[in-house]
Amino acid sequence: MLPYAAYLRVYEPLAAYPEPERSRWEAYADSQERPRRVGALGVEHTRALWRMIAVPPIVAPTRESGDAYVRRVEGVTYVCPWETRLRSWLAFDRFRAEMPDGLAEMFVPARVAEQADEAFEGWKRASGPLTPHILSSTWQVPLAWFVPFVAKERWLVLGGQGEPGSGGPTTATPTRTLIYVTPMAQARRRVARARGVLRRQVGDGLELGDIESVGRWLEEFHPHSLVELDYGGLVHLLDDAALRADESVGEIAAAIMGLETGQAEVAVAMHKRVTARWRVVRALESAN
Secondary structure, three states: OOOOOOOOEEEEEEHHHOOOHHHHHHHHHHHHOOOOHHHHHHHHHHHHHHHOOOOOOOOOOOOOOOOOEEEEEEEEEEEEOHHHHHHHHHHHHHHHHHHOOOOHOOOOHHHHHHOOOOOOOOHHHHHOOOOOOOOEEEEEOOHHHHOOOHHHHEEEEEEEEEEEEEOOOOOOOOOEEEEEEEEEHHHHHHHHHHHHHHHOOOOOOOOOOOOOHOOOHHHOHHHHHEEEEEOHHHHHHHOHHHHHOOOHHHHHHHHHHHHOOOOOOEEEEEEEEHHHHHHHHHHHHHHO
């Protein structure tokens, strides 16, 4: 069973990577040994579990992962590095920020945390930007993550048969999956539009979380990249009927359109529909 988390990923074209990194990713994409898309999340999860159950726990790997998610669209190869070490450090920082003082030490001893902090500080001095290609969210999909996509870019797989949208680059897998994929240019355009609408219509009851942060994150990558929303392990919290009926992307788009055209009641109704759906899923985090 995969963790109950969703992922927002950016796949950059090989041309976006400088040498020798570009050649390394090109060889990796052609390798028969790399984890395939169908099992990549499982591989990530297994490695994370080994670090968690170690004594003492391992906050972050000693080396950065050499793995990546790979997409090929119209003859172009796109790569989304796992960046496990960077993401582990960032996740540990968030974990401590959300925990009461002293409680984090019950999970990670102070000495181990200090060593992780020292390693992270050294990495930042040597590596610069802290912009991972993958964002993750447990127990929910943040509303702002729906904004870069439209309904027809969905790919839903319930076992062996997929239900593709009518367009957009998609990848079928034999496992239960719900993903959206769109070109970076479209993602940026939709996010910029939503930001503009919300700025003009402040106070109309529509909250999309940190849409500004999503916009800034997208700007960090190559303009010809692909953006992917993956429901990840959250698909195991919803039955087939619920996944088929999940129109969160379309409802958020309708809410933004409602604000833009002065139909505030439509905007609020669509927003309430989405938040009610995900409130039920988030409640499972504290279920016994």
